[in-house]
Amino acid sequence: MKQLIILLTLLPLFTFCGQQKEKKEENNTAEMGNEISTANYSATYYLLRHAEKVRSDPNDQDPSLSIEGMMRAKRWAAYFEPIKIDEIYITKYIRTKQTVSFIAQQKLVSPKRYDPNTIYSEEFLRETNGKTVLIAGHSNTTPQLVNKLIGEEKYKEMDDSDNSTLFKVTINGNDKKVETITVE
Numbered sequence: 761m762k763q764l765i766i767l768l769t770l771l772p773l774f775t776f777c778g779q780q781k782e783k784k785e786e787n788n789t790a791e792m793g794n795e796i797s798t799a800n801y802s803a804t805y806y807l808l809r810h811a812e813k814v815r816s817d818p819n820d821q822d823p824s825l826s827i828e829g830m831m832r833a834k835r836w837a838a839y840f841e842p843i844k845i846d847e848i849y850i851t852k853y854i855r856t857k858q859t860v861s862f863i864a865q866q867k868l869v870s871p872k873r874y875d876p877n878t879i880y881s882e883e884f885l886r887e888t889n890g891k892t893v894l895i896a897g898h899s900n901t902t903p904q905l906v907n908k909l910i911g912e913e914k915y916k917e918m919d920d921s922d923n924s925t926l927f928k929v930t931i932n933g934n935d936k937k938v939e940t941i942t943v944e
Contacts, residue, residue: 798911798931801885804892805909805929806843808836809902810855812923825858832923837862839926839943846891849874856896863894876901880908902927910936 811829814820825833840863848864848871850856857871864871876897897905899922903915909929915938918925928939 796880796882796885797934798885798936799933801889802932803885803888803890803930805888805895805927805931806840806845806893807895807897807902807906807927807929808859809899809918809923809925810853810859810896811836813855822853822855824854829855829923830858833859833862835943836860837866840894841866844892845869845894847872847888847893849879849893849895851876851897851901853898856898860894860896871896876905880905906938910938914938 810825811832812826813829814823814826817823836859845863845867846869848860848867848869850860850871850873852873852875860871863869874895879895895902895905899918899920903918906915906927906929907913909931915927924942924944926941926943928941930937930939
C-alpha cells in the first residue's frame with residue numbers, strides 16, 4: 761500500500777517531466793530547420809530578386825538601383841498590375857525597397873521588413889495564410905526561401921546577373937507548386 765501511495769504521488773512528476781522532454785525535442789526539431797507542416801495553410805508567394813543595382817563602388821554594401829534597375833522596377837509594377845497583392849516583404853537593403861516601390865504604391869501596401877534567415881516560420885505561415893504575398897530578396901536568399909516554402913532543396917543560388925526570374929509558389933495544404941517565370 762505504501763508503494764502504491766508513493767507511485768501515485770510521483771506519477772504526475774514523471775508525466776510532467778516526459779511532457780517537458782517532448783516539448784524540448786519539438787523545439788530542437790524546429791531549430792534544426794526541419795520542414796514546418798503547411799497542412800493548415802494556403803497562400804501564394806511571389807519571390808523575386810531585387811533589380812539591377814549600381815556597381816560603381818565595390819565597397820558599398822547598400823547600393824541603390826541603377827537606371828536599368830529602376831526601369832526593371834517599373835516593368836515589375838506593370839507585371840503585377842492585374843495581380844492582387846496583400847503583403848510585401850523587403851530586406852533591410854535599399855535595393856529591395858526600390859524594386860517593389862512602384863508595386864507598393866500601386867497596391868497601397870506598405871512593405872514589411874524581414875530577415876531572410878528567420879522569415880520562414882509557423883508565425884510567417886499564419887500571418888500570410890489566405891494571402892497573396894510579394895517577397896523581394898537577393899540571389900542567395902530568394903531560392904533559399906523558395907526551397908523552405910516547398911520543403912525541398914530544389915533551387916540553387918541565382919546567377920548574379922539574373923534580375924528577371926520570378927518564383928510563384930502556391931501552397932494549398934500539403935500541395936505545393938512552383939512556377940518559374942521570366943519577366944524581361
